[in-house]
Amino acid sequence: MKLALIGFGQAGGKVVDQFLAYDSEIGGGFVEDAIAVNTATADLHGLENVPEDRRVLVGQARVNGHGVGADNELGAAVTETDIDEIQHAIDQVPTHELDAFLVVAGLGGGTGSGGAPVLAKHLRTIYTQPVYGLGLLPAMDEGGIYTLNAARSFQTFVREVDNLLVFDNDVWRSTGESVGDGYDRINREIVERFGLLFASGEVSHGDVVAESVVDSSEIINTLSSGGxxxxxxxxxxxxxxxxxxxxxxxxxxxxxxxxxxxxxxxxxxxxxxxxxxxxxxxxxxxxxxxxxxxxxxxxxxxxxxxxxxxxxxxxxxxxxxxxxxxxxxxxxxxxxxxxxxGVTDVPRVKRLQQVAVEAKETTATVHANAEDEFATLVDTGGELDALF
Ligand code: GDP
CATH class of the missing domain: 3.30.1330.20 (Tubulin/FtsZ, C-terminal domain)
Structure with a gap:
């Protein structure tokens, strides 16, 4: 099937970059166009295959190209503000050729976690084609903030897309691997699986003698369960x-x-x-x-x-x-x-939500304590006056 891929944030951009490489490697023909969106200039520069004119920097007015630092509410806010910048890039895509959009993001960070659901919502109001998400869950040991971000983003993203395809980094890590090497390998696993699926709907029946070639409508019908x-x-x-x-x-x-x-x-x-x-x-x-x-x-x-x-x-x-x-x-x-x-019995998602709720409660307690402790730190019992 013909897709417009939109990679949001660092992980989203890297995975879309790899999709492009994989598509040309296997002659798949499933990537009609590819766009990368980020709040960090450096991440956009790091891409190899997404064309320069398909790289969109958002949030310049707020973060000046430095990223949102795992603040996904900020990621969502700057995407809302700069949605026209992204739309401008999508306007260059021959959307009449598309079977669907695929918005890819790591759900644990800030830019993709917050921005991807905002973009999906926008796309669904404008285009008739289905809008799918590919969400990457953080490994459990990435820590509370990533888990909390992912749980909140998951909840929003799944609501805003026609179907959320999920890849769990936690299940695919190997011990003893550096983070960078790990992601390279994991990204390959991602594009191989999802790429083969999407490419399967692209074989024209005249190309080969096949008994029952998969058609893009079969992929779309399968995904139309939603969820x-x-x-x-x-x-x-x-x-x-x-x-x-x-x-x-x-x-x-x-x-x-x-x-x-x-x-x-x-x-x-x-x-x-x-x-x-x-x-x-x-x-x-x-x-x-x-x-x-x-x-x-x-x-x-x-x-x-x-x-x-x-x-x-x-x-x-x-x-x-x-x-x-x-x-x-x-x-x-x-x-x-x-x-x-449309799978519904997913213990990993329940666990993610549970850890996120705990992380939220702990963060609230730590903030409240920190405020008290800071007040104690600066308090001189009225012995000293501030300058002004
Ligand atoms: P953002 O740029 O603010 O959207 O955040 P990132 O994309 O850097 O990170 C978000 C999450 O994505 C992290 O918590 C990781 O779980 C995951 N991640 C980061 N880089 C990669 C990558 O190259 N591949 C995969 N599979 N996951 C990644």
């Missing part, structure tokens, strides 16, 4: 020989083993669903689902997707599980992307 979505992905190498030919196809196509391709796809769908999701949840709580089989067309068969789809129907108890192929001629992997939409 919160998560993605699972699993893949397996089918290998290539020195000529670049798929090793299992060096003979005639008759050697293609229908049965094992079907079994492989069914097991990949299970692995994708029951393995690490971008946001862990109880799969049974999903309202809708979509199974996408990716890989060389010769390795994809209708039966495999159908079996995987049926299994997911049983697992979720939902009658709205769609399925299809995303044939990729040059790929040496066969994979399954599983989109679960």
């Amino acid at each position: 919160v979505s998560t993605i699972g992905y699993a893949s397996e190498s089918v290998g290539t020989n020195s000529d670049g030919l798929l090793s299992s196809f060096t003979g005639s196509n008759d050697e293609f083993d229908e049965g094992s391709a079907t079994n492989r796809m069914t097991s990949l769908v299970r692995k994708a669903t029951l393995g690490r999701l971008t946001l862990p949840c109880d799969v049974g709580s999903a309202d809708r689902g979509l199974v996408v089989a990716t890989g060389p067309a010769d390795h994809l068969n209708r039966k495999g997707v159908e079996r995987g789809r049926q299994w997911l129907e049983e697992e979720t108890g939902s009658m709205e599980i769609r399925g299809g192929d995303y044939p990729r001629a040059d790929d040496s992997d066969v994979g399954a992307v599983v989109l679960l939409s």
Whole structure:
């Protein structure tokens, strides 16, 4: 499907930058245009792939290009004020070509956390296409302010978008990794999963011989449940020989083993669903689902997707599980992307909210104590007078 990507804040901008790289790497064609919005000049300069004329600095009058320092109320306020600046950049986008908007932001910070929901609300009042969010949850050890920001932003963002796709940094960290290396790896995981999903709706039926290619309307219908979505992905190498030919196809196509391709796809769908999701949840709580089989067309068969789809129907108890192929001629992997939409049993979100409430209460107590303690500090019992 054709998307306008809008990266808000540092994390949002970096992920959109990576989406652009991934889209050209796989020849996906799902990025129609990409914009980065920030209150910090330095973060915009750090981007590599978002074109210069698609980088928008907001809040100059308030923060002069220095960022909002994890103050998401300020992030929201400056976005409201400077919404025309962002609209000006969107005016350059051929919006009639778009299937949807995707607003990407880290929910724990200030600019993206506050600004992304404001922008989503604005876009929905102006355009008829769906507006999706991609929200990144902070790792639990990032601390109280990030958790509180994320919980408040999540609550607002999910209300303002047609569907909020979520990626939980906490689940995807590795121990012993530097923060920078960690984010590079994590961002790759993000764009691979969401990128494959969005690119899957972009195959024109004339390109390849495919049994049942996924259409962008199937992605849109799956996401039209609203609420919160998560993605699972699993893949397996089918290998290539020195000529670049798929090793299992060096003979005639008759050697293609229908049965094992079907079994492989069914097991990949299970692995994708029951393995690490971008946001862990109880799969049974999903309202809708979509199974996408990716890989060389010769390795994809209708039966495999159908079996995987049926299994997911049983697992979720939902009658709205769609399925299809995303044939990729040059790929040496066969994979399954599983989109679960409208999930409601998400312990991680409940935990985030609980920690946020505690952080809010602790902050209020600390502020009240600090005021008392400061009054005690400067109080001389009337012995001294201030200068003026
Ligand atoms: P902002 O610029 O004020 O919007 O804040 P940031 O985007 O820098 O940070 C917000 C949150 O995003 C942080 O708390 C992290 O959880 C997360 N984050 C920051 N950078 C990255 C990144 O490159 N990738 C991912 N996945 N998350 C990030």
